[in-house]
Amino acid sequence: MVIDWLPSILIVVLLLLGVIGMLRRASLWRAGQPEKVNIIAGLMAMPGRYLKDLHHVVERDKYMSKTHVATGGGFVLSMVLVLVVHVFKVEEQIVAWALLGALLLMLVGAFFVFKRRLNPPERLSKGPWMRLPKSLITFALTFIVLTLPAAGILPDGTGGVLLIAVLSVGIVIGLGELLFGMGWGGPMKHAFAGALHLAFHRRPERFGGGRSTGLKPANLDASVIGVAKPSDFKWNQLLGFDACVQCGKCQAMCPAFAAGQPLNPKKLIQDMVVGLAGGSDANYAGSPYPGKEVGQAKGSPNEIITAGLVSQETLWSCTTCRACVEECPMMIEHVDAIVDMRRFLTMEKGETPNKGSEVLENIIATDNPGGYAPGSRTNWAADQNLAVMKDKKEVDVLFWVSDGAFDMRSQRILRAFVKLMKAADVDVAILGDEERDSGDVARRLGDDATFQSLAKRNLATLGQYKFNKIVTTDPHAYHCLRNEYADFDKDGALAGVEVLHHTTFLNQLVQSGALKLDAFKGGKVTYHDPCYLGRYNGEYKAPRDLLRSLGIEIAEMERSGFRSRCCGGGGGAPITDIPGERRIADMRMEDASATGAELVAVGCQQCTAMLEGVVEPRPQVKDISEILVDQLIEEVH
Amino acid sequence: MPHKVISLISVGRHPQSGRSRRADQDSRAVELGLKLAGTDLDVVHAGNAEEPVLRQYAGMGLQKVTVLEQTETADAIPALSSYLKAEKADIVLTGVRSESGESSGMTPYLLAEQLGWPIVARVADIVEIKDGEAQVLLALPRGQRRQVTVKLPFIASIDNAAQAARQSAFGPGLRAKMDTQTGSTEEDNVRVNWSEAPAKARPKRLKVVKAKTAADRFKAATAKPQGGLGKVMKNESAQEKAQAIFDLLIEEKVIR
Ligand code: SF4
Numbered sequence: 001m002v003i004d005w006l007p008s009i010l011i012v013v014l015l016l017l018g019v020i021g022m023l024r025r026a027s028l029w030r031a032g033q034p035e036k037v038n039i040i041a042g043l044m045a046m047p048g049r050y051l052k053d054l055h056h057v058v059e060r061d062k063y064m065s066k067t068h069v070a071t072g073g074g075f076v077l078s079m080v081l082v083l084v085v086h087v088f089k090v091e092e093q094i095v096a097w098a099l100l101g102a103l104l105l106m107l108v109g110a111f112f113v114f115k116r117r118l119n120p121p122e123r124l125s126k127g128p129w130m131r132l133p134k135s136l137i138t139f140a141l142t143f144i145v146l147t148l149p150a151a152g153i154l155p156d157g158t159g160g161v162l163l164i165a166v167l168s169v170g171i172v173i174g175l176g177e178l179l180f181g182m183g184w185g186g187p188m189k190h191a192f193a194g195a196l197h198l199a200f201h202r203r204p205e206r207f208g209g210g211r212s213t214g215l216k217p218a219n220l221d222a223s224v225i226g227v228a229k230p231s232d233f234k235w236n237q238l239l240g241f242d243a244c245v246q247c248g249k250c251q252a253m254c255p256a257f258a259a260g261q262p263l264n265p266k267k268l269i270q271d272m273v274v275g276l277a278g279g280s281d282a283n284y285a286g287s288p289y290p291g292k293e294v295g296q297a298k299g300s301p302n303e304i305i306t307a308g309l310v311s312q313e314t315l316w317s318c319t320t321c322r323a324c325v326e327e328c329p330m331m332i333e334h335v336d337a338i339v340d341m342r343r344f345l346t347m348e349k350g351e352t353p354n355k356g357s358e359v360l361e362n363i364i365a366t367d368n369p370g371g372y373a374p375g376s377r378t379n380w381a382a383d384q385n386l387a388v389m390k391d392k393k394e395v396d397v398l399f400w401v402s403d404g405a406f407d408m409r410s411q412r413i414l415r416a417f418v419k420l421m422k423a424a425d426v427d428v429a430i431l432g433d434e435e436r437d438s439g440d441v442a443r444r445l446g447d448d449a450t451f452q453s454l455a456k457r458n459l460a461t462l463g464q465y466k467f468n469k470i471v472t473t474d475p476h477a478y479h480c481l482r483n484e485y486a487d488f489d490k491d492g493a494l495a496g497v498e499v500l501h502h503t504t505f506l507n508q509l510v511q512s513g514a515l516k517l518d519a520f521k522g523g524k525v526t527y528h529d530p531c532y533l534g535r536y537n538g539e540y541k542a543p544r545d546l547l548r549s550l551g552i553e554i555a556e557m558e559r560s561g562f563r564s565r566c567c568g569g570g571g572g573a574p575i576t577d578i579p580g581e582r583r584i585a586d587m588r589m590e591d592a593s594a595t596g597a598e599l600v601a602v603g604c605q606q607c608t609a610m611l612e613g614v615v616e617p618r619p620q621v622k623d624i625s626e627i628l629v630d631q632l633i634e635e636v637h
Numbered sequence: 638m639p640h641k642v643i644s645l646i647s648v649g650r651h652p653q654s655g656r657s658r659r660a661d662q663d664s665r666a667v668e669l670g671l672k673l674a675g676t677d678l679d680v681v682h683a684g685n686a687e688e689p690v691l692r693q694y695a696g697m698g699l700q701k702v703t704v705l706e707q708t709e710t711a712d713a714i715p716a717l718s719s720y721l722k723a724e725k726a727d728i729v730l731t732g733v734r735s736e737s738g739e740s741s742g743m744t745p746y747l748l749a750e751q752l753g754w755p756i757v758a759r760v761a762d763i764v765e766i767k768d769g770e771a772q773v774l775l776a777l778p779r780g781q782r783r784q785v786t787v788k789l790p791f792i793a794s795i796d797n798a799a800q801a802a803r804q805s806a807f808g809p810g811l812r813a814k815m816d817t818q819t820g821s822t823e824e825d826n827v828r829v830n831w832s833e834a835p836a837k838a839r840p841k842r843l844k845v846v847k848a849k850t851a852a853d854r855f856k857a858a859t860a861k862p863q864g865g866l867g868k869v870m871k872n873e874s875a876q877e878k879a880q881a882i883f884d885l886l887i888e889e890k891v892i893r
């Protein structure tokens with residue numbers, strides 16, 4: 001009878017429609033700019049990346065990771081076996097039993113998805129995502145019943161035409177979501193796009209426990225610099241946006257979102273999806289950008305993003321803290337996208353908000369953001385008796401002073417660090433007036449031309465001298481020197497040089513016994529991880545080791561380590577100064593106060609400035625080098 | 638008929654680093670020019686077309702910069718004045734004085750003299766152009782403005798009180814066309830004989846604050862100077878004028 005064949009026909013038809021949808025989706029990504037990837041190696045590596053790297057992130061939420069393994073694994077297995085049993089009609093009972101097993105696994109997983117969706121946390125998107133667990137359950141149940149005869153549990157032809165009709169509806173609902181929806185932009189799109197995103201990720205170094213945080217250089221010869229339209233992104237960036245599961249983990253971690261600034265990383269990625277597919281955000285069912293209504297954004301691959309899809313303030317609210325990237329289970333690169341779009345605003349439109357334009361102009365004219373005379377860069381060290389590279393030429397440790405040299409508060413950190421180095425008899429010198437701004441702020445503000453110029457000139461200076469290590473107290477300069485200068489280091493000025501943050505270096509000195517320290521006798525101490533030291537460079541340990549070496553038991557904040565919350569000072573955010581409901585620094589200081597600490601230890605002059613800007617009463621703020629220097633046992637020579 | 642507006646630009650010098658930059662007043666002249674003429678604004682530089690600073694000006698959104706190509710020691714005035722004449726300019730905007738070179742502030746005056754046009758010095762804004770006349774706001778000390786009406790064509794030197802220049806964008810600056818024409822070959826005789834030295838801040842008269850209360854001090858700091866102390870001497874003899882100056886110097890204890 002024809003009706004007996006209906007399930008098989010439906011399966012094949014929906015599968016084909018799904019594949020057509022996927023091909024169409026892929027063509028949307030191909031509107032992006034070319035970027036070389038290794039297709040074969042990427043595809044081969046994909047299962048491993050899924051099982052290890054992606055699950056490593058999902059694992060942080062045990063409930064979800066187990067649920068996902070059961071549902072996802074169950075579905076993939078069932079889908080293969082459904083084809084074997086119901087399309088190719090393989091009649092081995094054992095196969096049918098295997099299919100039943102896989103479907104049951106999926107059913108259990110789907111049940112837990114259902115449970116989570118009963119009372120979903122705010123960060124999750126609603127809308128079509130709310131029907132997903134029901135579709136999953138429908139799929140599993142339908143095929144369980146459909147498979148019972150093949151497994152020999154029910155006689156063939158049970159239920160007759162009526163049952164087949166009912167099951168056919170189930171197939172349409174279940175496979176409609178899982179196959180058709182996968183290709184045509186339903187919630188299941190994430191599985192298909194996500195798998196390919198893992199295969200063709202723009203930063204393959206991130207897999208297998210690696211880290212890749214340096215921004216990619218902008219092409220300054222392009223006819224339009226930066227990203228103006230969705231089609232200006234690399235094709236695999238577009239693919240990455242499409243992988244978003246709208247889990248909102250990024251939103252939950254975003255300091256700008258929490259401060260009520262008009263940014264929500266999840267919504268931003270969804271707006272990018274709107275841009276690449278064309279249309280409006282009317283169907284978006286998650287939290288909005290704070291203070292902005294949903295439904296007004298429109299875009300298409302060839303329309304300017306900031307002319308209707310995403311507002312400029314949204315892009316300038318980001319502190320580039322990378323909390324979202326660290327948290328995203330789909331390994332989406334929000335910061336890259338945001339800076340790409342800022343590049344267009346700064347280098348093509350000249351629309352860096354607030355103090356941005358002034359700061360950039362200062363950096364261009366004086367190599368420091370404050371516009372101070374370059375010849376006064378070493379004034380802070382007048383009484384420090386520090387050797388200068390111009391005279392020394394060769395040294396063990398080059399101390400990269402950074403722009404803290406112009407700021408009185410930061411100078412206290414610099415002096416403390418110098419004193420520690422002297423106590424440990426380190427062979428050290430500075431560049432003096434030959435040093436320039438690292439380019440960090442310029443780059444985060446979208447002015448890659450100025451960053452590249454600074455990087456090249458700094459490298460040319462560094463190339464004249466010999467040193468084994470570069471040490472800096474500024475995590476932003478540290479990040480640039482360690483992760484971003486290599487793209488411009490044609491002559492190998494930094495080849496073989498160890499780039500260290502001062503906490504790492506001081507920890508080495510303490511461990512080797514070169515620094516003798518007394519026990520710390522103050523009150524409770526907490527430690528704030530600077531984003532550019534922690535998430536950007538993976539250094540969580542050395543600062544803590546140092547504090548412990550003083551006998552301090554660190555009262556950890558709830559958000560610490562890789563989940564540390566930004567102080568609000570990164571990415572040029574204090575310069576562009578987009579208003580919100582609260583200040584990020586205030587929120588961070590509340591985190592610190594909640595531990596009952598009297599002292600917040602930090603490892604960054606920018607964090608120090610931001611946290612000290614919070615009104616008293618609040619815990620004291622000190623750089624680790626300042627804490628150490630107070631406990632230094634000075635030996636009389 | 639749209640008016641022909643020309644902004645003249647020079648190579649500036651950053652006060653702290655001494656490095657070349659777009660000059661503050663000149664870039665305000667470009668900003669005002671953009672307000673008056675939009676993309677029709679003609680921006681002109683007499684000097685080297687390879688000068689990177691020109692790109693900083695162009696980054697304000699200029700399609701092209703006209704460069705009257707000439708060497709550094711050549712006089713800019715002849716080239717500029719013949720260009721302005723040939724282009725039938727209605728309004729020419731310059732800075733009050735350049736930040737490098739002679740920095741004499743003479744350029745607008747010499748041009749006005751050669752062209753026989755009026756000059757309005759220290760302009761804060763040009764409000765309206767109508768019927769061959771322009772409503773111009775002059776910048777006076779302490780944020781005061783004076784409105785004057787000037788017949789076209791004229792030359793205006795732009796004060797620091799004018800609208801600050803917009804941000805310079807790298808991309809458009811890089812891509813702008815440098816439209817080169819031959820400038821003058823005439824040596825700048827004055828300049829050749831000058832020697833350059835870093836400018837010293839002009840000595841300021843010490844203010845003797847007699848105020849007793851905060852309110853008085855606030856007034857002293859903000860109120861416009863009260864007239865009445867000065868004296869205009871027009872008809873007196875040179876002897877009398879000199880005596881008056883001499884008396885003042887003694888009174889101010891500059892000489893004793
Ligand atoms: S980098 Fe930080 S501030 Fe920017 S979107 Fe991500 S979480 Fe928010």
Ligand code: SF4
Binds near residue numbers: 249265
């Ligand atoms: S961008 Fe990543 S973390 Fe944010 S909602 Fe999408 S999948 Fe989740």
